Amino acid sequence: MSALQEVLTPHVTKGPVPGAVGLVARGDRAEVTAVGHADTEATTALARDSIFRVASLTKPVTAAAVMILVDEGRLALDAPIGRWLPELAEPVVVRDPAGPVDDVVPAHRPITVEDLLTSRAGWGYPSDFSLPAVRPVFALMDPHDPQRLPEPDTWLAALARVPLLHQPGEAWLYNTCSDIQGVLISRVTGQSLPDFLAERIFEPLGMRDTGFSVPAAKLPRFTNCYIPTADGGAERVDTPDGQWSSPPAFPSGAGGLVSTADDLWAFARMLLADGAPVLSPASVRRMTTDHLTAKQRAAAELFTLGAGWGYGGAVDVERREPWNVPGRYGWVGGMGTAAHLTPSTGTVEILLTQLSLTGPSPLPPIMRDFWAYAAQW
Secondary structure, three states: OOOHHHHHHHHHHHOOOEEEEEEEEEEEEEEEEEEEEOOOOOEEOOOOOHHHHHHHHHHHHHHEEEEEEEOOOOOOOOHHHHHHHHHHHOOOEEEOOOOOOOOEEEEEOEEEEEHOOOOOOOOOOOOOOOOOOOHHHHOOOOHHHHHHHHOHHHHHHHHHOOOOOOOOOOOOOOOOHHHHHHHHHHHHHHHOOHHHHHHHHHHHHHOOOOOOOOOHHHHHHOOOOEEOOOOOOEEEEEEOOOOOOOOOOOOOOOOOEEEHHHHHHHHHHHHHOOOOOOHHHHHHHHHHHOOHHHHHHHHHHHHHHHEOOOOOOOOOOOOOOOOOOOEEEEEEEOHHHHHHEEEOOOOEEEEEEEEOOOOOOOHHHHHHHHHHHHHHO
């Protein structure tokens, strides 16, 4: 049994995590292991090429796609998004985040492309999910039921009827800005988000198993999806032939992708190689640099655990835990996945499981133990 297997196996044996694929790499050297099964019945063993719903690990990919368009001059960071998304050209803002949704004022300025990339446009999830202006935003996402959402134009029209929780640029709010980025990419390019990502990111990087659905021929490698139960078990909420077996009407730029450990490693290596062959070095630096103020980081503590935010992922700014190396970039997916890279050391850490998180925090023990191992690797 490898050292990484020894870290992951006790969590799978004890449950409720049915299985896990872990990868730690630096340069061309990698340690990869698969433990457990794709299902709680233990009928299908996990393998290195097992396919997982990676949820919010979609966000860095979507941000990279936006930066491709910035590199090409088709978008500018300071450009108002209303040029391509006229539905969002004149947003209104609730006068008081805790107040009624119909008590609004005009936005002080237009929302820009960089507001979306830094998740500071004004739509999204704050630490207090009970705020009135947050409830309609929740109705526009469904991580376990992507087939429920309407096509992008209808989705965007519904979002446009929801007031901003904060003025543009004022506060970091989670999730929604990445979905808006996905619609923006489609409007700018005239391609669907799946087609653009496939052509400009997945194919150049050899990410053969990444997409918004799983073809029939690959379903045997696709895992089940579970949520934790109150008694310490796991309840199945999706099967390989379920929600991801056909393309969704709304490809979520915030959380819709499926992928494998090796595909995510390819994406991480692209970032560590200054973006070649996908992005410019300047775009990679902006993606992996914290753009938040100290006040914004403090307000985002529930989600980022003290980290800052680049484009599409968190950026560690202080060493709170052994793995929190300043400059470490990446994110955690709500369906039990995590992917990070540390530019200063060239280290990549990827953990894929099928057990969804119960919330932004606390993090599951298997992740903490995996990161502790990777920090010593």
